[in-house]
Amino acid sequence: MILTYQEICTRCVARYxxxxxxxxxxxxxxxxxxxxxxxxxxxxxxxxGLEILDGLASLNSDEGKEGENLAARIGIATGPVVVGDIIGDGASQESAVIGETPNIAARLQACAEPNQVIVSAATKNLAAGEFDYRDMGEQSLKGVDRPVTAWLVVGELDHGSRFDAARGQQIAPLVGRDEEQDMLVRRWQRALSGSGQVVMVSGEAGIGKSRLTHGLRDQIRDQRHIELNYQCSPFHVSSALYPVINQLERAAGHAPDDAPETKLDKLEQLLGQSTDEIEFPSRLLAELLSLPGKRRYGEVDVSPIQQKDQTLQVLVRQLEGLGESQPVLVVFEDLHWADPTTLELLDLIVEQIPRIPVMLLATHRPDFRPAWTGEAQVSSISLSKLDPGNCSALVEGVAGGLSLPPEVLDEIISPRRDLLRKPSCTGTGLQGLPVRARRPKRLTTIWGLPWMDSNSYLRPTRIDICGSIFWVKESRRLLPLAVTPARK
Structure with a gap:
């Protein structure tokens, strides 16, 4: 039992x-x-942590399982720690971690009920938009000299976009991107005339690719069109058509407690917006969404390769059908994380786009090289760093009217400290402008800048580890889990 539990924990931690x-x-x-x-x-x-709970639940549901059910308690905390030399011998070797973050995670784990994930306030703030939480109130933890607010992770939220999840209602102003924004609008106008367009927006992480995309969506919000949003994930680079499956489930309005037949009904309603032929595409897309459609549509009696090809053609025809009724904006975020089958689908879409009123807008990082670059209908935008003047405007916009003294502003945007590069830490400062400085405590204490609370605070010149802690324990009925994420 212990070995099985350890295998589940190790597999889930390694997956991320x-x-x-x-x-x-x-x-x-x-x-x-x-x-x-x-x-x-x-x-x-x-x-x-959530996947560990799912893994244990699946194990408990196995018909051939013997013994009592396993459960888990999980505690996660985030904060600065120092990683020292390796201690111990043989299999017991580990790096010495110094700081209160491991202790907070362990104590939060002790506060959790079976099959709960409890996180600290710092952890919750860094991932506020991606998960649903319940406030567990302040907890007095042994070895911690102050009350710690604990949050129960209820489940994952689906915003359709990492940008929307991370930013919520707080959107940084769009500055220094007038030329790029004008180019997007021109390409959209071409798409409206029936000459479909593809625009690839590349740039380093946190430089503003998603913010630029959001700007176009804002500009055309009042125009008659359909918008399809696809979000690629670093956790699903081997899951075929993951962003497509995610988008179909959102577009169809599938709820977690929907019965399979209800989900099939909603899928048919979705397909009815783009085609009069429902049965054949529903059969293939039901298979794609892992819905039991055999009783309603019959078997998919083709080879796996043929099934994949037919599914891709159905998805292309669905886009063409939508384009016949009104213009379509297709947004693919973080294409560098796309799985091979999704890229194969995009190859087909790019080939068909010149004949339909569709604009495909895709963001990616510089190391991704799309196969269709150079085609007549494909344009590229490479985002560079903002100049100091635009950085100042961005900082002032994010500060919400707070007047910053020149020395504080200089600490944030000074090129001498390479402030425009993304720090290697969890989260992005200034909602799209990663930042650094040498005196984070002084700035936090005196000015209370809003981005300081996100734990993506301005980095000192020398910092060891900023991270979270993840703990797990096991007994015949209970597996308390505490896990610590840390970052260098």
């Missing part, structure tokens, strides 16, 4: 590229962000 520091008895400690750092460590930690 966390690091299992150690197992001790019926507990587990893991880091996210050390020794490998990502921009979304907190989200990865919470996803891993």
């Amino acid at each position: 590229e966390g690091y299992v520091a150690r197992f001790f008895g019926d507990g587990m400690l893991a880091y996210f962000g050390y020794p490998r750092a990502h921009e979304d460590e907190t989200q990865r930690a919470i996803h891993a």
